[in-house]
Amino acid sequence: MTPQEIKAALGAGLLSFPVTHFDAERKFHPESYRRHVEWLSGFDAPVLFAAGGTGEFFSLSPKEIPGIVAAAKEAAGKTAIVSGCGFGTEIGVELARAVEKSGADGILLLPHYLIDAPQEGLFVHVKQICQSVGIGVMVYNRDNSVLAVDTLTRLCDECPNLIGFKDGTGDIGLIRQITATMGDRLTYLGGMPTAELFAEAYLGAGFTTYSSAVFNFVPGLAVEFYKALRAGNRARCEEILRDFFYPFMAIRNRRKGYAVAAIKAGVRLQGFDAGRVRPPLDDLTAQEEDMLATLIAPWKR
Ligand SMILES: O=C([O-])C(=O)C[C@H](O)[C@@H](O)C(=O)[O-]
Numbered sequence: 001m002t003p004q005e006i007k008a009a010l011g012a013g014l015l016s017f018p019v020t021h022f023d024a025e026r027k028f029h030p031e032s033y034r035r036h037v038e039w040l041s042g043f044d045a046p047v048l049f050a051a052g053g054t055g056e057f058f059s060l061s062p063k064e065i066p067g068i069v070a071a072a073k074e075a076a077g078k079t080a081i082v083s084g085c086g087f088g089t090e091i092g093v094e095l096a097r098a099v100e101k102s103g104a105d106g107i108l109l110l111p112h113y114l115i116d117a118p119q120e121g122l123f124v125h126v127k128q129i130c131q132s133v134g135i136g137v138m139v140y141n142r143d144n145s146v147l148a149v150d151t152l153t154r155l156c157d158e159c160p161n162l163i164g165f166k167d168g169t170g171d172i173g174l175i176r177q178i179t180a181t182m183g184d185r186l187t188y189l190g191g192m193p194t195a196e197l198f199a200e201a202y203l204g205a206g207f208t209t210y211s212s213a214v215f216n217f218v219p220g221l222a223v224e225f226y227k228a229l230r231a232g233n234r235a236r237c238e239e240i241l242r243d244f245f246y247p248f249m250a251i252r253n254r255r256k257g258y259a260v261a262a263i264k265a266g267v268r269l270q271g272f273d274a275g276r277v278r279p280p281l282d283d284l285t286a287q288e289e290d291m292l293a294t295l296i297a298p299w300k301r
Helices: 003-010 030-041 065-075 089-101 119-131 149-158 172-185 199-204 219-230 234-252 258-269 286-299
Strands: 047-050 080-085 106-109 136-141 162-167 187-190
Touching (some): 003 106, 003 136, 003 162, 003 187, 030 047, 030 065, 065 080, 065 089, 106 119, 119 136, 149 162, 149 172, 187 199, 199 219, 234 258, 258 286
Parallel strands (some): 080 106, 136 162, 162 187
């Protein structure tokens, strides 16, 4: 896909980040992953993100990621696949080139590793990643990698293939300034943990769409929420928030890392052999998994 094609696809609907499936030794488990991606691509998601945050990008070796992208491409049919990318600039450039060769339709650049950096350093980092590939790039704005409006403007001027901006800061003032300044130069994607909890506010701030982690295991419900939101059906959104998202949030908030581990548990509960999370994350306890099973029972496939 060209950068403009992936930009349009990103803006066409609800997005999601499949978990990465592991076997008993916590090695990538392609067969189970492909079955899951194939199931998800049957729902209304124009783009899926392989090896993103929910896909435990931070626990994968850069060598594993092109294979994960290739497996997602094989299983996804017409659904476009964007790959996670990140770490420092050197690794990021190598990884960006490798996933482009594996067929990725675009790249999501996650925050660089560990250290805080000045705006000029972030500018050079993002620019070098963009210039290393021909496919579209979107930046994930959060933690140690928050771009000021001026930096983003310079990047858009110098990198025609920078097509997307995903936000995980929750800083409504900043993101409104960005959408008001950059207009339709970028596609905007809400990416707070359990994005539905913030989706209405992000749409109000000019965002195009959001990514749903729970789409991994209750895709029908995630799509229903998305459609109700887009149709302005606030009553239905609030009902789904109360029946599903707030109880899910209570489980997710029990321990650090559950924004990913609870999603993987949900995928296992739907009958996929997704395996356990890799350290430094940890899995839900048996009791917490039972709570999740009760919550998702009405949406069992
Ligand atoms: O990198 C990631 O996996 C995300 O931040 C996307 C998730 O889908 C997030 O939006 C969520 O938890 O709903």
